[in-house]
Amino acid sequence: MTDTRQARPDASSRATLGKAADENFPVAPFFLPRAWRDDLMAVYGFARLVDDIGDGDLAPGGSDARHLGVDPERADDRLAVLDAFETDLHRVFDGTPHHPLLRALQPTVRRCRLTPEPFLGLIAANRQDQLVRRYETYDDLLAYCELSANTVGRLVLGITGTETPERIRRSDEICTALQIVEHLQDVAEDLGRDRIYLPAEDLKRFHVTESDLAQPTAGASVRALIAFQAERARELLHAGTPLLGSVHGRLRLLLAGFTAGGLAALDAVADAGFDVLTGPPKATKPSLMRQAGAVLLRARKEG
Numbered sequence: 001m002t003d004t005r006q007a008r009p010d011a012s013s014r015a016t017l018g019k020a021a022d023e024n025f026p027v028a029p030f031f032l033p034r035a036w037r038d039d040l041m042a043v044y045g046f047a048r049l050v051d052d053i054g055d056g057d058l059a060p061g062g063s064d065a066r067h068l069g070v071d072p073e074r075a076d077d078r079l080a081v082l083d084a085f086e087t088d089l090h091r092v093f094d095g096t097p098h099h100p101l102l103r104a105l106q107p108t109v110r111r112c113r114l115t116p117e118p119f120l121g122l123i124a125a126n127r128q129d130q131l132v133r134r135y136e137t138y139d140d141l142l143a144y145c146e147l148s149a150n151t152v153g154r155l156v157l158g159i160t161g162t163e164t165p166e167r168i169r170r171s172d173e174i175c176t177a178l179q180i181v182e183h184l185q186d187v188a189e190d191l192g193r194d195r196i197y198l199p200a201e202d203l204k205r206f207h208v209t210e211s212d213l214a215q216p217t218a219g220a221s222v223r224a225l226i227a228f229q230a231e232r233a234r235e236l237l238h239a240g241t242p243l244l245g246s247v248h249g250r251l252r253l254l255l256a257g258f259t260a261g262g263l264a265a266l267d268a269v270a271d272a273g274f275d276v277l278t279g280p281p282k283a284t285k286p287s288l289m290r291q292a293g294a295v296l297l298r299a300r301k302e303g
Contacts, residue, residue, distance in 0.1 A: 012059040013100045016048050017041060024181065024261040024283060032250055035111075039159045042108040045101040046089075047122055047152055053081050054126030055193065067099040078130055086123050089116065112159050118151035125151075129195065138199045138232075142176060149179035160251050170243035174255075177236035178262045184229055184269055185280035187213060198229065215277060223274040230266050230274065237262050241295065245302035252299060260291035267291070 028040040049064070051057075056078060058064045065075035068084035075081065091097040092106050093116055108114065125148035135141045153171035157163040183190065183197035190197060191213050203209070206225040213222065237259055244255050264283035272281040 010063065010100050012061065012063040013045065013049075013104075015059050016052060016101065017045050019048055024178070024185075024265045026254075026257045026261070029254065029257060031253060036159060036250075036254075039108040039112060040156070042101075042105045043152070043155050043159065046105050046119060049099075049101050050082070050085060050122050050126050053078060053085060054129045064099065069098065079127065082123055082127055082130075086120070089119055089123070092119075108159070112161070114155065114158050118155050118158075121147040121151040133195045134200060135197060136200045138201070141180075141197060141199055144197075145176040145179045146172070149175040156254075160247075162247055162251065164246075167243055167246055170240045170246075172240075173236045174240035174243065174259055174262070177233040177240065178258065180229060180233040180236070181262045181265045181269075184226055184233070184276055185265060185282075187226075187276045188278075189280070198225065202228065213277065218275040218277045222277065226269065226274040226276055230269050233262065234266055237266075241298050242302050244295065244299035252296070256292050256295045256299065259295050260288055263291040263295070264288040 027044045028037040030037075032040070053064070056076070058081075062072060062075050065072065065081055065084075068081060068088055070077075070081055070084045085099070088097045088099050088102050092102050092109055097103050097106060125144060128144060128147065132144075135144065150172040153175035154163070154168060157167055157171060180197075187196075187198070191210075196203075196210065196213065198208075198213075202225060206221050206228065208221050208225050212219060215222075218226070241259065244252050244259065247255065261283065264287040265281070267287045268281035268283045269276060272278070
């Protein structure tokens with residue numbers, strides 16, 4: 001008989017999972033069935049860890065690299081660690097993975113019959129982060145979001161057994177929007193990593209230079225650029241709202257939380273006067289609750 005219990009995470013893995021509290025939306029809220037919460041946290045652990053590898057934000061001590069069999073001398077080589085992580089991911093589907101977070105993922109993959117493709121997409125996005133640091137067009141950015149964000153939404157639909165082509169399309173709109181929102185919040189942090197996720201064509205349109213983005217506060221041109229990108233994200237979130245109307249019960253509440261989290265974060269960006277250079281604007285709980293109520297009301301009307 002297959003053992004479907006979740007593996008016990010080590011201290012480093014617990015630290016990775018603990019980052020869920022910092023997200024714009026609740027990852028696995030209390031009102032969901034226990035099995036869904038376990039599965040969502042298993043997928044979150046994978047997604048958070050691969051992002052941490054790509055960003056160089058792994059827990060100190062090198063335990064993640066050791067779990068993956070990476071030579072300590074190469075533990076800071078992000079591409080090498082991502083390669084080892086991909087190798088261990090394949091063991092989730094055909095063997096016994098080494099990393100505790102991938103061992104915790106294995107029962108979810110089996111129970112929900114998930115395929116490797118979405119997980120591989122997330123790894124590909126983080127490889128791209130090591131090689132591509134600027135995006136010329138909005139379409140280029142959307143192609144990146146297809147790997148880095150839309151795959152996560154498809155995994156949520158897979159866990160809940162609700163995939164249809166139309167739901168996937170709407171989920172992609174919401175997830176792309178959430179990725180853009182995160183980029184807007186993290187402009188200064190990303191620039192510190194020599195990454196810019198604002199399309200170069202839009203920087204030119206608003207007469208913004210990279211040195212403008214490096215200032216301690218945003219000037220009028222930067223604020224106009226951020227406002228433009230924020231409106232794009234808001235339109236995508238509204239376009240994806242019919243997804244909520246197509247599902248019911250606790251899944252609708254979960255998806256409302258994701259969507260409302262993005263909208264509340266956009267409210268925070270607007271409340272900051274679109275100055276995201278002083279630090280990432282964070283959504284407040286009242287804003288999140290207000291947006292969740294508005295999103296659920298729209299979903300009922302469209303459902």
